[in-house]
Amino acid sequence: MLPYLLFSAAMFSVGVYGVLARRNLLIVLMSIELMLNGVNIALVAFSRLHGGPDGQVFVLMVMAVAAAEVAVGLAILIALFRTRRTVDTGDLTSLKG
Amino acid sequence: MDYVFLACALVSCVASLMVVRSRNPVYSALALMLCFLAFAVVFLRLGAPFLAAMHVLVYTGAILVLFLFVIMLLNLKEEELGREHPDWVKGALALLCVLLFGAIAVPLAREPRLRFRLPPPDEGFGGVEHVGRALFHQYALPFELVSVLIVVAILGCVVLAKRKL
Numbered sequence: 047m048l049p050y051l052l053f054s055a056a057m058f059s060v061g062v063y064g065v066l067a068r069r070n071l072l073i074v075l076m077s078i079e080l081m082l083n084g085v086n087i088a089l090v091a092f093s094r095l096h097g098g099p100d101g102q103v104f105v106l107m108v109m110a111v112a113a114a115e116v117a118v119g120l121a122i123l124i125a126l127f128r129t130r131r132t133v134d135t136g137d138l139t140s141l142k143g
Numbered sequence: 144m145d146y147v148f149l150a151c152a153l154v155s156c157v158a159s160l161m162v163v164r165s166r167n168p169v170y171s172a173l174a175l176m177l178c179f180l181a182f183a184v185v186f187l188r189l190g191a192p193f194l195a196a197m198h199v200l201v202y203t204g205a206i207l208v209l210f211l212f213v214i215m216l217l218n219l220k221e222e223e224l225g226r227e228h229p230d231w232v233k234g235a236l237a238l239l240c241v242l243l244f245g246a247i248a249v250p251l252a253r254e255p256r257l258r259f260r261l262p263p264p265d266e267g268f269g270g271v272e273h274v275g276r277a278l279f280h281q282y283a284l285p286f287e288l289v290s291v292l293i294v295v296a297i298l299g300c301v302v303l304a305k306r307k308l
Contacts, residue, residue, distance in 0.1 A: 047257050047258075047259055047260075047261055048251060048252065048257045048258055049145075049148065049149075049152070050148075050185075050189065051251050051257065052248050052251065052252070053148075053152045053155075053185070055244055055247040055248050055251070056152075056156060056244060056248075057155065057156075057159060058243075058247070059240045059241070059243050059244035059247075060156070060159040060160060060162075060163055060240070061159075061163075062240050062243060063163055063236060063237055063239075063240040064162065064163035066236045066239070066240070067163070067228060067232070067233045067236040067237070068163060068227070069225050069226065069227055069228065070168060070224060070225050070227075072168040072171070072210070072213070072214065073162070073163065073168060073171050075210075076162055076168075076171055076172065076175050076210065077162065077163055079175065079202070079206065080159050080162065080163075080175075080178065083178075083179070083182050083202075086182070086198075087182065087185060087186075087189075090186055090189045090191050090194060091189055091261075093191070093269075094189050094190055094191070094261055094264060094268075094269075095261065097264075097265065097268070098277075099269075099273050099274050099276070099277035099278075100277060100281075100282075102191055102193070102194055102269060102273075102274050102277075103274060103277050103278050103281075103282045103285075105191075105194055106194070106197065106274070106278065107285060107289060109197060109198070109201050109202070110289045110292065110293065111289075111292065112201075112202075112206065113201055113205060113206060113293075113296075114292055114293055114295075114296035115296075116206050116209060116210070117209065117296050117297075117300050118296050118299045118300060118303070120209060120210070120213045121299065121300040121303035121304050122303055123213065123217075124213065124216065124217070124303075124304060125303045125304065127217055131223065132223065132225060133217070133219065133223065133224070133225055134224075134225025134226060135225075136225070136226065137225070
C-alpha cells in the first residue's frame with residue numbers, strides 16, 4: 047500500500063514543480079495533468095484497500111473534469127496566441143490592476 | 144516486491160521530470176505519453192482493468208492528441224517559447240517541491256497501518272460490471288452532472304475558438 051501512495055505523492059510534487067517553475071502555458075497544463083494523475087493513483091489504491099468501487103468512480107469523474115479542463119485550457123491558449131503571439135505566463139498581465 | 148510496479152514508477156518518475164524540464168513542448172508531450180502509459184500499467188497492477196483501459200483511451204487517446212494537435216497548430220518558434228525563470232528560482236522551487244513531497248511522504252512512511260501488502264482483489268473487482276453498477280446506481284446524479292459539465296466545456300471551446308473575441 048505504502049509504495050503506491052509514495053508514488054502518487056511524487057507525481058503530485060513533480061506536477062506542482064511544473065506549474066510553479068515553468069512559464070510555458072502548454073507545459074503548465076501538462077503539469078496539471080500530472081497532478082491529477084497522481085491523485086488518481088491514490089484514489090485507486092484506496093479503492094482497492096476499501097474493496098468498493100467508489101474510488102474508481104471518482105477517478106472516472108476526475109478524468110471527465112481533466113478532459114474538459116484541457117479542452118477549455120487549450121482553447122484559451124489558442125485564443126491568447128492569436129491575439130498576443132505569446133504562450134509565456136509572465137507576459138499575460140492584462141488582468142493585473 | 145512488485146517489480147512491475149517499481150519499473151513503472153521509475154519510468155514515470157523519469158518521464159515526468161522530462162515533462163517539466165524539457166524546453167520544447169513536443170518532447171514534453173512525448174514524455175507525458177510515456178508517463179500516462181506507465182500509469183495505465185499501475186492501474187492494472189492495482190486491479191482496475193476498466194480504469195486502465197479508460198485511462199489509455201481518454202489520456203493517451205484524447206488529451207495527449209489534443210496537446211500534440213495544439214503544439215503543431217501553434218508551431219512555436221524558439222523565440223516564441225517564452226523566457227524561463229532564472230536557475231536559482233527553479234532551484235528554490237525544486238527544493239520547495241521536495242519539501243512538499245517530504246511533508247506528504249514522511250507521515251505516510253511512519254504510519255505502521257500502511258505497511259502491508261494489498262490482498263488479492265475479489266473476483267470481478269474493477270471490471271466494467273463492478274464500476275458500472277456503482278456509476279449508474281449510487282452515483283447516477285454525478286454521472287449526469289458530468290454531461291452538463293462537458294456541454295459547458297464544448298460551448299466554452301466554441302466561443303473561445305471563434306475568430307473574433
